[in-house]
Amino acid sequence: MPVERLVLAARAKINLALDVLFKRPDGYHEVAMVMQSLALADKVTLTADRALSVVSTAPDLECGPSNLAYRAAALLRERCGVDRGVRIALEKNIPLAAGLAGGSADAAAVLRGLNRLWGLGLTLSELEGVGAALGSDVPFCLRGGTVLATGRGEALRSLPALPHAWIVLAKPPVAVSTAWVYGNYRGERVTLRPDVAGMESCLAAGDLNGVTARLANVLETVTVPAHPAVAALKAAMLEHGARASLMSGSGPTVFGIADNLRQAEKIAAALRSSTDAWVTVTETAGELEGEDGTTVAADQA
Numbered sequence: 304m305p306v307e308r309l310v311l312a313a314r315a316k317i318n319l320a321l322d323v324l325f326k327r328p329d330g331y332h333e334v335a336m337v338m339q340s341l342a343l344a345d346k347v348t349l350t351a352d353r354a355l356s357v358v359s360t361a362p363d364l365e366c367g368p369s370n371l372a373y374r375a376a377a378l379l380r381e382r383c384g385v386d387r388g389v390r391i392a393l394e395k396n397i398p399l400a401a402g403l404a405g406g407s408a409d410a411a412a413v414l415r416g417l418n419r420l421w422g423l424g425l426t427l428s429e430l431e432g433v434g435a436a437l438g439s440d441v442p443f444c445l446r447g448g449t450v451l452a453t454g455r456g457e458a459l460r461s462l463p464a465l466p467h468a469w470i471v472l473a474k475p476p477v478a479v480s481t482a483w484v485y486g487n488y489r490g491e492r493v494t495l496r497p498d499v500a501g502m503e504s505c506l507a508a509g510d511l512n513g514v515t516a517r518l519a520n521v522l523e524t525v526t527v528p529a530h531p532a533v534a535a536l537k538a539a540m541l542e543h544g545a546r547a548s549l550m551s552g553s554g555p556t557v558f559g560i561a562d563n564l565r566q567a568e569k570i571a572a573a574l575r576s577s578t579d580a581w582v583t584v585t586e587t588a589g590e591l592e593g594e595d596g597t598t599v600a601a602d603q604a
């Protein structure tokens with residue numbers, strides 16, 4: 304029976320390391336990043352339809368042709384000469400404009416799902432190529448796990464999985480534009496560059512302490528002065544017992560690494576008096592592949 308409906312997890316990411324090497328002639332910045340998937344996820348439901356449409360649980364999110372999930376479906380349809388549509392329902396659990404790649408994760412889930420729903424037979428590497436045309440974080444969101452991303456973020460090499468870690472996320476009530484952060488980046492203001500090679504060695508050795516000791520993100524030099532709440536949250540994470548804390552991506556979300564679930568819940572509870580906070584856990588790429596069990600046929604929908 305052909306698949307008529309698919310339910311996919313669109314997982315959030317954090318950047319364990321983010322270095323900016325130089326500004327390229329095409330306007331993008333050359334980066335070196337260690338990226339990590341989280342269990343925190345939007346739920347993306349794809350239902351076969353004649354037209355292309357998006358609905359979402361987030362009242363502030365534009366669901367028309369500018370939505371990244373819509374753009375992903377439209378681009379794949381055009382590239383593969385498909386004459387069908389799809390109804391995309393987004394249950395948004397990842398906060399918007401947070402530095403957690405929520406939109407990119409939705410786009411990646413749509414590409415992965417439509418590859419099956421429309422029977423396209425594209426490889427992961429072909430899907431990553433389509434994803435790169437939508438945004439620099441989309442190829443990573445397709446692959447998942449623990450990954451070294453270079454180029455503008457689209458050139459990927461999978462790394463040994465980060466040892467399972469409990470993560471606390473806290474987002475100050477401000478939205479940060481990624482383009483603004485890169486546009487205001489000045490390399491000369493950076494005092495601490497991430498040791499990406501050292502972090503890779505720690506991952507190969509399964510050394511979580513070594514990874515946490517090397518967390519660094521040069522984009523903090525742009526976002527923190529504009530939003531002091533980010534620095535305050537980083538300090539609060541440590542004060543309440545996190546092993547380490549860092550801003551994710553272009554921010555403003557801060558993540559902390561906790562020793563266990565109990566401690567993570569305790570840190571999140573303490574932070575919730577002043578801001579939104581979530582507890583989640585790291586995910587491996589294998590856990591992403593295992594989602595086929597959520598497929599439902601049309602008559603069960």
Ligand SMILES: C[C@](O)(CO)[C@H](O)COP(=O)(O)OP(=O)(O)OC[C@H]1O[C@@H](n2ccc(N)nc2=O)[C@H](O)[C@@H]1O
Binds near residue numbers: 318402438440
């Ligand atoms: C901050 C990160 O989220 C870290 O993972 C990514 O580097 C950003 O990825 P993204 O949101 O998918 O970014 P894109 O949608 O490709 O680009 C948004 C804007 O950010 C800037 N940008 C992005 C990526 C990059 N390597 N250099 C840049 O200068 C560009 O001005 C671009 O117009």
Ligand SMILES: Nc1ncnc2c1ncn2[C@@H]1O[C@H](COP(=O)(O)OP(=O)(O)OP(=O)(O)O)[C@@H](O)[C@H]1O
Binds near residue numbers: 371553
């Ligand atoms: N499906 C989507 N989900 C969330 N945001 C979307 C989506 N489609 C388009 N957007 C737009 O993209 C902007 C950035 O949202 P997103 O949640 O992806 O940010 P982010 O977490 O900072 O991403 P990144 O870490 O990749 O820079 C939002 O302000 C929103 O207008």
